[in-house]
Amino acid sequence: MKLRTTIITSFILSCLFFSDIGAQESMINVYGRNYQSLNGKWDAIVDLYDQGRNNKIFLNKKPEGKTDFYEYSFDGGLRVNVPSDWNSQLPELKYYEGTVWYARRFDVQKEADKRLFLYFGAVSYRCRIYLNGKEIGQHEGGFTPFQIEVTDLVKDTDNFLAVEVNNTRTVDAIPAMAFDWWNYGGITRDVFLVKTPKTFIQDYFIQLDKYKADKVDARIQLSEKAANTSIEIEIPELKVKQTLKTDNEGVASVSFNVKKLERWSPESPKLYKVIVSSSDDKVEEMIGFRNIWVKGEDVYLNDKPIFLKSISFHEEIPQRKGRAFSEADAVMLLSEAKALGCNMIRLAHYPQNEYTVRLAEKMGFLLWEEIPIWQGIDFKNEDTKFKAGNMIKEMVMRDKNRCALAFWGVANETQPSEPRNEFLKYLIQCCKDIDTTRLITAAFDLVRFNRDRQVFVMDDPFIKELDVVAVNKYMGWYHQWPVTPDKAIWDVAKGQPLIISEFGGEALYGKTGDADIVSSWSEDYQATLYRDNLEMFKHIPNLRGTSSWVLSDFRSPFRFHPTNQEDWNRKGLVSDQGYRKKAWYIMKEYYDNIK
Ligand code: GCB
Secondary structure, eight states, X not given: XXXXXXXXXXXXXXXXXXXXXXXXXXXXXGGGSEEEEOOEEEEEEEETTOOXXXXXXXXXXXXXXXXXXXXXXXXXXXXXEESSOSTTTOGGGTTOOSEEEEEEEEOOOOOTTEEEEEEESOEESEEEEEETTEEEEEEEOTTSOEEEEOTTTOOSSOEEEEEEEEOOOOTTSSSOSOOSSOOOOEEOSOEEEEEEESSOEEEEEEEEOSSOTTEEEEEEEESSOOTTOEEEEEEGGGTEEEEEEOOTTSEEEEEEEOSSOOOOOSSSOOOEEEEEEESSOEEEEEEOOOOEEEETTEEEETTEEOOEEEEEEOSEEGGGTEEOOSHHHHHHHHHHHHHTTOSEEEEOSSOOOHHHHHHHHHHTOXXXXXXXXXXXXXXXXXXXXXXXXXXXXXXHHHHTTOTTEEEEEEEESOOOOHHHHHHHHHHHHHHHHHOSSSEEEEEEOOOEEETTTTEEEOOOGGGGGOSEEEEEOOBTTTBOOSSOXXXXXXXXXXXXXXXXXXXXXXXXXXXXXOTTOGGGOOHHHHHHHHHHHHHHHTTOTTEEEEEESOSBOEEOTTOOOTTTTSSEEOOOSBOXXXXXXXXXXXXXXXXXXXX
16 A cells, blocks of 8 residues: 555645635544534525625624524525435425525534534535634535534534535536536534544544555554554454554654454455554544455456446435435445345435445445546536646545545546546546546547447546446447347456446336337337347456446436426436336346356
8 A cells, every 4th residue: 555655745735725714624534533413404595696695695684783684595495405415305495506595503512622523424515614703614525524613713602604606617617618417505414513632633544455365554644743642443343453653744754563363355244343543532433354456357356357337326315305314325326236236336316425445344245435526527618627636635534544445447438539638637636646546537438339340349548547447338228239148358458357337228116018119118119129238248258246226216317308307317226216227137147147
């Protein structure tokens, strides 16, 4: 593991990025800290014309004199749940894109020797935070966490916290103007007030060496540049107790050997309790250890080649027509993937909440996590590039201790160009600055049939930058078969492992129809399509994994068909009501037969 040699640089860079706006990269493992939840019912004001900021509604003033009046009040109006998206909470907000103000009051038991941080798991898409009438921070990016220190800004009682949230699509955003999922807006993940000691454990990275089965690398960073501070790492079950000292940067690093370590795997997702402590602070959590690397055309997990039996899902509960945000939601999504026989999840197309990531690890799924570099991104725009870099760093920082995390995904369906290459190389570097142990991948949709050679090929030299090449290919749906599936031979990314990261087609649950006709929208046609694709997979020599698209039907505003779609992408193996379609059983059999 290259333990963040450039951590200081990247930390400084991200501080610079945020310097004028107050939000900071979140501390590691917020769930293992002392926090007060600020979830629950919040007051809300819908601000379609963006008038609230000019009118300083975050002051929440009340008339005092005889002539005073205010044309707003947070009290007595709309009430919304946090976390949740706004779209699923009120029928009139179903398609809403714009600004909504959220507000709540809270009390806190301040302690002289403690610091306080406001933590947001995610706010979709951009936000400004106001505390007691003052703007204290901003953040852009709808799927990653951030924090703001409020130690000197909070009172013991009656703090007024307001959040201006905006989900307007813009060309310079990530994702940009059009994407195939619902543009849910709101405070979509947990909000906590975290209490820490003055000098606390800001970050740690504790994982197995990339190749060695018994060598753990650890790096701990304090919140302050406190030199010569003792740090202890304990793994009681392995009888590990390491004592280290911080350097001038407040950083302590160590590599140590462990005896009788049971490595994590999908079949046996063993996790160990790891305790990190300093004289003032103590954080603990369950951490797993495994090796993952690539050699030639194979992916090795714990020194053995593995076939990745994956599925994708969006962070959405179809039955609720809303974004997933809780542990119960994670149970629902992951149980269905487990039943299908998967050993991996591609978390599409953005970092999903920590409940999902942590539970997936406990249940034995490898994970692919990506940021929403989804078609149509403005690769020439330097601001967009830095935003993307920041987003990917926030993702990697949050999840780098999850051994389930196997892949960092840098893009989905991009077209070759110099600006794209530079942009994606920068993102890869952002990942590697923090973590060199994971595999880097990206999904491409450029595979085409070469009629002269009678094989499927792809030209994108960028794949050489990747550990594993991923291809989205919709044979039998967006693409007609140029040859029968048993003759569909691939010569793509030779010498590298290849994953089919998407394939599938739409079917309306319960619809029977002609098994040969695409426009029947029937489960029968979807079943044919799955059988055909599984046949084709036999002719992809370097195929090391498949991830069908998609676990469940999901909401998408550009799926217009009035009776078959009605704002739903129907490629789910499971319907919006949770019923399994015929293709589900085909995929299940396929996965069960791969040992
Ligand atoms: C794709 C995209 C995915 C879409 C899917 C589709 O290639 O990566 O986000 O939802 O196709 O259904 O068209």
